Amino acid sequence: MLHKHKRKTRRERLIEVGLDLFSRHSYDEVVIDDIAASANISKGLLYYYFPTKHDFYLAVLRHSTSQLLELTEPDDSLEPLERLRVGLLAYFTFAEMHARTYVALLRGGVGVDPEVAAILNHVRQTYVERVLQGLPESERHLPALRLTITGWVGFVEALSLVWLEERQLSKEQLAELAIRTLLATINSLHELGSSSR
Template identity: 50%
Template sequence: MGLPRTPGRRVARAVARALTKPRPRRRVRLDNDARRAQLLEVGRKTFAERTYDEVSIDDLARSAGISKGLLYHYFPTKRDLYVAGLRATADELLTKTVAAAAPHLPPLERIRAGLDAYLDFVIAHARPFSALLRGGIGSDPEVVGVIESTRTAYVERLLTDTESTPLAVAAASEVPLVRIGVRGWLGFVEAASLEWLQLGRPDRRALRDLLIDTLLATLRTVLGPSTSGAW
């Protein structure tokens, strides 16, 4: 025979259930900048795992632990958050490659160090990198603007960050083929990086050396074979 139920036992069981029941996650109040940064990171992570069309505002709000209304306050549309994430990816890529190309290094070593940082980023952020170059939401003008501004920054960096080299002299003289050649080489770097991600080979060093050899071949064509030793 079991013990008779008493009010005290019922209260004890209720307290035990309350203590063991999972508590709902409390929403953390953040200031505007911190909240926006959090949402941006949530967006980048989510869009890295799934395509743009597979992600809903509900998914994003749930991942951030906030209401849709609060999400809309910072990013009025899913597209706004997506574009902001692409811009953050582009800025991070540019910052890391520029930082790696230390000014005390010889010109060719700066390019080699920058490419190493570029390819490291490609490996570590494969999905965001692919989304950056492929757009993800069609020919959206703002997405295209993010991509083109990044490309322009790289071209200008190559043309101005190699003082006293034939490339810098030719660029200062506004030789048209120089800019065209560098811009074309950058397109090759992007296409080769995407193909490299898909194939999973060769190793990073082999790809980097190919990219450098291609740049030097382009410059020899544009500036003449006698310029090779100047690097």
């Protein structure tokens, strides 16, 4: 009875290996032999669990995005603004803890690969929905609201990426900044269209 903690399935363990490799090297740099070697299996076995290298990559990507979404799941018992703050803190914490993976996640992707893009868009869309949920009914029908919030999600992503490099602010300040930006942007939305030029 050597192995004590073998609850994890082979597939899961492979994904963990992939997570490690893809967070440190680009898609092309990671060769099948590396994956097999890191997981102590033969090349062939990888193909028993995943049809192609590309599918393997997608599985790894899906794994980490769904983990991200889980960890930042909104707590409905909180009032909207507090809920948003807590969500942002969780988001930055994830970015911090899985820094390399997180960066690879966002700035990664395999070329214009539509499947990769679809996964990332799904994550972004989910965040947009969550933010929309937190808005008071009165704000929900502003023109271009969804567009604006999508932009704001991009804002948060870009913010977090720089923050990971030069940790000047605390996570709390970052969240504060993000929230203020969201509110300010939504406010300025009220005036759009009624403006000249």
